Amino acid sequence: MVKEFLLCGIGMAIDVSGSHYFHSQLTSFSPNDAIAADWKQVGGLLEFAIKSERPRIERESKQLSLKLDG
Numbered sequence: 613m614v615k616e617f618l619l620c621g622i623g624m625a626i627d628v629s630g631s632h633y634f635h636s637q638l639t640s641f642s643p644n645d646a647i648a649a650d651w652k653q654v655g656g657l658l659e660f661a662i663k664s665e666r667p668r669i670e671r672e673s674k675q676l677s678l679k680l681d682g
Contacts, residue, residue: 623657 619661627653627657
């Protein structure tokens with residue numbers, strides 16, 4: 613549980629700092645473009661988290677199903 617909170621906190625810190633840098637560097641984009649870029653970044657972070665945690669979740673799911681069957 614602590615690991616998930618730590619990763620979430622780090623991700624949020626990176627997102628906030630990256631968002632500040634991104635918005636301070638790009639002034640020619642419309643607000644909608646900036647929002648779309650932010651959500652694209654969030655989607656990328658979620659995709660990374662899902663890919664990194666998938667093996668553990670599948671392993672735990674398999675163990676739980678074996679306990680239910682056994």
